[in-house]
Amino acid sequence: MNRLEEIRQRRAELRAMLEDTTQLNLNLDEIETELRALEAEETELERRTAILNTVPAATTVPVPVAEQRTQGAEVFDSMEYRNAFMQYVMNNTPIPAELRQNENTLTTDIGAVIPPTVLNKIVQKMENVGMVLPLVTNTNFKSGLAIPTNNVMPVATWVAEGKGSERQKASLGNIQFGHFKLQCRVSISLETSVMALSAFENMISNNVSKAMVKAIENAIINGTGNGQPTGILKDAAAGVKVDVKDFDYATLVKAEAELPVEYEEGSVWVMTKKTFMNIAGMTDKNGQPIARVNYGMGGKPERSILGRGVLIVPYLKNLDAAAVGDIVAFIYRFEDYALNTNYQIGVKTYEDNETDDIVRKSTMICDGKPVDTSSLVKLAKKA
The missing domain is CATH 1.10.287 (Helix Hairpins)
Structure with missing residues (x-):
């Protein structure tokens, strides 16, 4: 007692x-x-x-096994762990054993789990900074689990009084998520020996979110599926392809016509800024501009082509720089793309023996696949 x-x-x-x-x-x-x-x-x-x-390295008081905290989220979100995590990243101080009791859930090359408080900031910044990331569907399935997808839309039919409609059987396909690692280097100044916890957490969230969001968004569009998520444009046979030599009104109307009416809601144009500005100078036969730019409440431009919103991304090539067959623009409903991740990001600190630099590497596990490509209309450069 x-x-x-x-x-x-x-x-x-x-x-x-x-x-x-x-x-x-x-x-x-x-x-x-x-x-x-x-x-x-x-x-x-x-x-x-x-x-x-509150002392990060308080190891003088033994922790009985019966009193150890078993909930990893509670341990990682404690002030004690947050301070220990800062010391680990800044000074490579090992995190106390009692705070690493759930380390077996991590991949082998992760040194420490980013605390949930910081992780929430990272996810929020990724969604705010990202252009594509906020539009996709986020899931949290286990790796290797087959997820069924409905391939058939049920159809309602008129029937006579006293009779019922024929029962429709929906064919089910499935997608399976892998276990891919996304890594980036966390830039920490070695000259910074003293830093407040709040400033440190803000710096970590800024550095990680900027690096991660670019890699994830590029993979969502162009991913090969080999060691990274599968991109929307990976399957050449998916969707409808419209060949374009030069952007004109007829080509844009043809692309719009290929979009099924049931996918109208939520589908957007995707292209580079240079491609959009080329279209912005076009007019129809009545002299009305095809593309429009309005300025919203926050002063940010709101772009549209033929009334459909436009998403400007740096992950495609414009028409001049593209090779024959390259996709220079496309229409897609991004909610039909599933990004599977638990957003558990870890940090490992190590020394590069060749340069004597201290490297801080951040790792996240994720995968992504297009669940439905029926809304995909691709504009490919024509010879």
């Missing part, structure tokens, strides 16, 4: 004595003095315990 338990037990005994009306000869002054002393000692012990818990 530790001292705190002894104090609480003694206070309970004194309370029982006071509640017992049969005891008439109690020394109330002594009881009151003892209670105040016990309360003061208890407050002091609780304060010492609270201070001790």
Whole structure:
């Protein structure tokens, strides 16, 4: 029994004595003095315990197995772990063993899990900075699990009174997510020896989110599926292809006509800024511009072609730089693309023996695949 338990037990005994009306000869002054002393000692012990818990490398107090925290999320989100994580990244100080009890869930080359507080900032920044990432469907399935996808839209039919419609059987396909690693280097200045926790966490979230979002978005569009997610444009046979030698009104109308009406909602044009500006100068036979640019409440341009929104990305080639057969623009409904990740990002610190540099590497596990390509209309450069 530790001292705190002894104090609480003694206070309970004194309370029982006071509640017992049969005891008439109690020394109330002594009881009151003892209670105040016990309360003061208890407050002091609780304060010492609270201070001790904030020390990152507090390993002098053994942690009994029965009292170890079993919930990894609670451990990783504690102030104790956040401070230990900062010391690990900044000074390569090992994280205490009691804070790494769930390390077996990580891949072999991850040194430490980014705390959930910082991770939430990273995900939020990725969604704010990214152009494509906020539009796709995020999932959290286990690797190797086959996910069924419905390939047939049910059709309603008119029937006579007293009769029922024919039962429709939907054919089901499936997609299977892999286990790919995405890595980036976390830039930390070695000259920074003292840094506040809030500043450190903000720096980590900025560096990781900027690097990760570019790689993920490029993979969503152009991914090969080999060691990385499968891109929307990976399958040459997917969707409808429209050949284009020069952008003109007829070509854009033809591409719009290929988009099925049931995929109208949510589908957007995707192209580079240079491609859009070439289209922006085009007019129809009445002199009306085909592409329009409006400025929203935040001052950001809102682009559209034939009334459909335009997503400007740096992950395609413009018509002049593209080779014959390259996709220079496309229409797609991004909610039909599934990005599978648990957003558990780890950091490993190591020394490059050739350059003597301290490298801080961030790793995330993810995969992605287009679930439905029925809304895909591709514009390919024609010879």
